Amino acid sequence: MTTIDDPLDTPLPPAKITNDLAIGDLWAALSAGWKDFAAMPQYGIAIGGAYVITGLVLGYLAFVMGQTSVLIPAIAGFPLIAPFIAVGLYEASRRREEGEPLSWASVLGALKGKGDEQILSMGVIVFVAFAFWMIVAHSVSAIFMAEAGPGAESLAFLTTGMGIAMLVVGGGIGAVMAFAFYSMTVISLPMLVDKPVSFATAIIASFKTVQSNLAVMLVWAIIIAVLLFLAMIPAFLGLIVILPLLGHATWHLYRRALG
Template identity: 30%
Template structure:
């Protein structure tokens, strides 16, 4: 009965928003990321169809990014990094599914999309910001490289204009700037999207709560970030086929991470 009432309230657009600025932040053990993975694996096995759907979307998006960059091979790395940065937003449906699975409600592709719609304003704004950040990074790396690096290695910029990244300095610059931005995106989104999905928090407050969770738990968050990067690289190295399992696994694990980092009152 409670599950049906929850489903009805959410489908009617009920807002259970909270003041995310005042949310208590949980302290977790440094080894907790491994527990989140185990919990995520259990959720994946309970929701095979939804998992396959979102895993397939991620794999298709990755392959599409690579295909789009065929005309400019040097931008392949940038497109892939940009796609990975958008992962937290793309996983919103997985958070919905994990939420419903834990509460005993029925899960399904349609239900995950319907719940996303009830939070569409905040989710859309958060996703728009992510897209703008990634787009800005794509353009800024080219401009900054041209301004700061070409005086040292003019041939590197020539290679960039030709669509290539053969020069080691160009590759190092792109990976370094991408890593810094990815770290900022991670800190901003680790609990932000789950908090929007779960409690209809505003995007600004959700990002602030995410940063508070990261700064309060630096060791487990470093391990969690390393696990995410490692698994994402593994999925990319398999021509994105591995994303069929890795993406939903990380999405569900991130939901369990959120529940430990933001205590459920």
């Protein structure tokens, strides 16, 4: 009896993943990403703007509800969902690269992937990761606040010795979690936009790319973290430009990494 292979179960050939990424490839990706943004700014500004508005609304609700203790971990973890938000930007870059027509329907329709719900499955993983980060961050803050006693709920607590220790510990844990999450999504989400593979295959390819080009991909992670941090300082407004820049650039880095 013959069987028909499911294309979603077909693993990516290892030879497709390059192991010779260089720092120059990162600057080339940023340059190409900026050209994409400049050529079709309406998509990047709209997607980045929606991301900013969502962050501001959630921050405002947390503040007025007196949940100031969740503001810092929420702000720190908010970039975790950025790779999923950037799916439409990957599709815009792909279409511009291939010379295909661009429209809001095609850009937003990228969330459907190849009609197989693989990107939506990745979306679930992304939001579960964000929720897990919030749980971990809340647990860390609860431990330190319990030690500090009354007054630990105020923002002034962050300037105390205990508050600074909480930020250091929480930041260290967050950095490890963020890099693991970055390793999982940096290649997988662009791949799911580009190819009819399963999210498991895409995640494996993403981890292999980071492992095979660890130094360069670590530098790329640092560039992303620094740019996002700087963009978030002026009330998140810098993300209107930085998010689409990084989204388009990530597409071009993905294309370089997988030849």
